[in-house]
Amino acid sequence: MPTIHFEGNDFFCAEDESILECMTRHGVMIPSSCQSGACQTCMIRAIEGTPTPESQQGLKDTMKAQNYFLACVCKPTEDMTIGLSVISPRQTVKLLSRDVLNESVIRLRLEEPEDFSYKAGQFINLVRPYDELTRSYSLASIPGDGFLELQVKRVADGQMSNWLFDGLTVGEEIQFFGPAGDCFYIPGAAEQPLLLVGTGTGLAPLYGILRHVLAEGHTGPVHLFHASLAAAGLYLEEELRRLAEQHEQLRYIPCVLHGDVPEGGQQGHIADLPASMLGSLSGYRAFLCGDPPIVNALRQKCFMGGVAMQDIHADPFVFSPTQEN
Ligand SMILES: Cc1cc2nc3c(=O)[nH]c(=O)nc-3n(C[C@H](O)[C@H](O)[C@H](O)COP(=O)(O)OP(=O)(O)OC[C@H]3O[C@@H](n4cnc5c(N)ncnc54)[C@H](O)[C@@H]3O)c2cc1C
Incomplete structure (x- = not known):
């Protein structure tokens, strides 16, 4: 069983246990949130020993090079000495x-x-x-x-x-x-069609990305799908309609699963709507945010519809599995 050395103490990691689980079991608090490698709250540093590849997925190369890794998804295969150095100051x-x-x-x-x-x-x-x-x-x-x-x-x-x-x-x-997070727009390929799909508050990052895209003078078509179970769950509709009026390449499509369909909107499952409305998605750059199962389904649909893997940017809003921090 691998041993984790931390601040002069040794902690034994049980089989199939992550470093976060091991430390929590021993009463050592490492800040964490999603516990699935998405939010990066539990990023710590290996002073000795090598972090597993999956615990460094999504980290910047500079961070990887300094042996930072995510404790929640690191099931160690060897003894490690860890440090809780703060990367980004509060x-x-x-x-x-x-x-x-x-x-x-x-x-x-x-x-x-x-x-x-x-x-x-x-x-x-x-x-x-x-x-x-x-x-x-x-x-x-x-x-x-x-x-x-x-x-x-x-x-x-x-x-x-x-x-x-x-x-x-x-x-x-x-x-x-x-x-x-790396769900953001990198300027370039200004004529590339963009697909922005968000459920619920998945609109938040898309609203920022959309304003950035427009400010950068993106000329290709931009399709923003905002989905909710029913119309009451949508928001910023007026603002988004106004933006669409001001920018002819922007199309705003409010989507609901049931109930009244907003003007210019669509009814149906959001994982199906973009491909059924737009046809082939080949050549698109996609940004997908919100409910994790829907984001994962959309990721697949986009790929199947022709979006290149490197053009799919997704932020599933994974939630904390426990009631504790
Ligand atoms: C990268 C990222 C970005 C995020 N961005 C946003 C954002 O912009 N806006 C936003 O509102 N949230 C966002 N979230 C989600 C947010 O981090 C919290 O998970 C959410 O606010 C719930 O936290 P809480 O402490 O209120 O609930 P908790 O106390 O953590 O959860 C209470 C209970 O509700 C369950 N639960 C929690 N969230 C959900 C859910 N969405 N659906 C169903 N059950 C749930 C939990 O399992 C638990 O049983 C994001 C998450 C990630 C990982």
Whole structure:
């Protein structure tokens, strides 16, 4: 059984146990959230020993080279010495405003720290100050907005989302670290058709990406599908319709599974709608965000429809499997 050395103590890793599970079982708290290798909250560093390849998937080459890895998906095959070095320092910012976008989604605007650099579509990890609860939220703002915007859905019994709705007050401070994630637009190939598909608050990163794409002068067609079970779950419709009027290459398609179909919208399963409306997706660049099973289904449909694997950028909003941080 591999032994994990940490701050002068030895911890024995059980069979099929991740380093995060091992440390948690021994009472050592490593901040974590999604526990499936998506949010990067539990990134730590191997001082000795080699991290498994899957625990470095999605990390920047510079991070890999420094032996950073994700503790939640690292099932060690050899003894390792680890360190909890902080990669991206925590920032403390004030909540500037909170607005209601629909009955279950709010928009939060946070102060943007000086020298904070991010790409539209990336996410940050919010830390609740009094208990270190950590959750990921996508940035809906773009650099230059002068604030960081988040769009948050209230999850039944959700610890962080309910606190963001009802607990955190305007003017109060909150911490975050990041940014992380590689679901963003890289300028170039301005004529390439773009497909943006989001469910629920999966619109948040897409809203940022869309504004970045338009600001960069992208000339190819841009199809934005925003899906919800019913029309009440959609938001920013007016704003998106206005953008579509101002930019002839942009098409905004609100989608519902059942109930009244919004003007210019579609009814049906969102995993099927893009290909059934657009036909072949060959040559497209796709950005897919939101509910994990739907994002995974869309990823497959896009690939089958002709989108090259390297042109599929996805951010499944994987949620924390436990009630704890
Ligand atoms: C990369 C990334 C980006 C994200 N971006 C956003 C964003 O922009 N906006 C946003 O609102 N959320 C986003 N999320 C999800 C967010 O991180 C939290 O998981 C979510 O807010 C729930 O946290 P909570 O503490 O309120 O709920 P928890 O206390 O973690 O969960 C409470 C209960 O609800 C279940 N649960 C949690 N989430 C869901 C869900 N979506 N569907 C069904 N059951 C659920 C849990 O399993 C648990 O039983 C993102 C996640 C990732 C990984």
